[in-house]
Amino acid sequence: MFSFNDLQVVDVVSRRGSFSAAAEELHKVPSAISYTVRLMEEKLAVELFERHHRQVALTPAGRYFVEEARQLIKHMELIKHQTQRVANGWAENVSVALDTVVRQSRVSTMVRDFYQAFPDVELHLTMEVYNGVWDALADGRADLVIGATAAIPVSGDFDYRDMGSLNWVFVMSPDHPLIQCQNTLDEAELAKYPAICLEDTSRVLPKRTTWLMNNQRRVMVPDWSSAFQCLEAGLGIGVVPEHMAMPKLKEGVLVSRLLPHSPPVSPCCLAWNKASLNPALNWLLQYLGDSQQLHQEWMR
Incomplete structure (x- = not known):
């Protein structure tokens, strides 16, 4: 219904308060500005401006229209800018x-x-x-x-x-019952206690688990922060990234033990x-x- 130029004309007239001042800013003749505003008012079937001797003032409908027009102008400029950026290889x-x-x-x-x-x-x-x-x-x-x-x-x-x-290390709480085992832990003994595991977030590809014994219960957590909280609380045992475990091992809040089969390096x-x-x-x-x-x- 309206072009960018039409919206711009109404915006400038509302700011400058007269057709002649708007014409000066837009480098047009006052009659062209007046004609554009009149055509827009005819399309809308409302008056946007009250005409005085040398000045104009927005009507209530005009104030609403100008607010909306300014938003449209900004959006149109943004579309132009973003389209040019996409053409030049930029991404949103x-x-x-x-x-x-x-x-x-x-x-x-x-x-x-x-x-x-x-x-x-x-x-x-x-x-x-x-x-x-x-x-x-x-x-x-x-x-x-x-x-x-x-x-x-x-x-x-x-x-x-x-x-x-990425290296993995098997850990548990210092208070966990398995801590009493002095030798390398066997699978039967390990399977008695829940394994703290992260749920693979894959939607299509096959899901995988870093470490789990046969017939071992799992405690599924969303991230490693939750996993370490469960491990420190003695709620289970598990294999975790070595670089994340090292501070916990140094603090003594977790201890590591050898497994029958060490997790492969990733x-x-x-x-x-x-x-x-x-x-x-x-x-x-x-x-x-x-x-x-x-x-x-x-x-x-």
């Missing part, structure tokens, strides 16, 4: 999925630095467990995943960067969808650094 947002094994303290620093570099690009973060990060990448819910463990279970236009190896990586590359994602890939930096900052 970047989605990053993080495995819960990564250092949580590093996340806030990354967010702060990202928004300093890209103040008008949204960063969407999700926390995933085990195959959940691969599932998010394959399903398009994430452009980039940090801390993905195990072999890549998906095929597609993805690339990855090694983050080093390769860990950064992975991304090459089809999603844009300036913001490229910046993240450069910011996160090489394999050594990734391991040092996210896995230690």
Whole structure:
């Protein structure tokens, strides 16, 4: 019904208070401004301005229209700006999925630095467990995943960067009954007590568990913070990331024991969808650094 120019004319007339002042600002003749306003009033079937000798004033309907018109002008300018950015390879947002094994303290620093570099690009973060990060990448819910463990279970236009190896350690509370066993624990003895496990967040890919004995009960928790709380309370036993367990072991709130079969070391990586590359994602890939930096900052 109205063009950007029509809305702009009404906005300027309302601010300047006269057709001649608006014409001066818009580099038009007053008759063109007056004609545009009259056509708009005819389309709306209402008067937007009260005409006085040399000035005009908004009617109540005009005040409402101008408020709405200004919002439309802003939105139209935003659409133009965003369309140009998309054409130049920019994205409105970047989605990053993080495995819960990564250092949580590093996340806030990354967010702060990202928004300093890209103040008008949204960063969407999700926390995933085990195959959940691969599932998010394959399903398009994430452009980039940090801390993905195990072999890549998906095929597609993805690339990855090694983050080093993730070691696991078997732990329990110092007050747990198993602490009395002096030798290497056998499977029958271990199966008597609940295993503290994280639920794989994968929606499509097969779910996996780091460690579980046959016929062993589980206590399912959403993240490692909850897992450590349960372990410290003596509610179960479990295998946890070594870099997360070390402070607990040094404090003495948890103790480690040898298992009949040690959990395999997990390769860990950064992975991304090459089809999603844009300036913001490229910046993240450069910011996160090489394999050594990734391991040092996210896995230690």
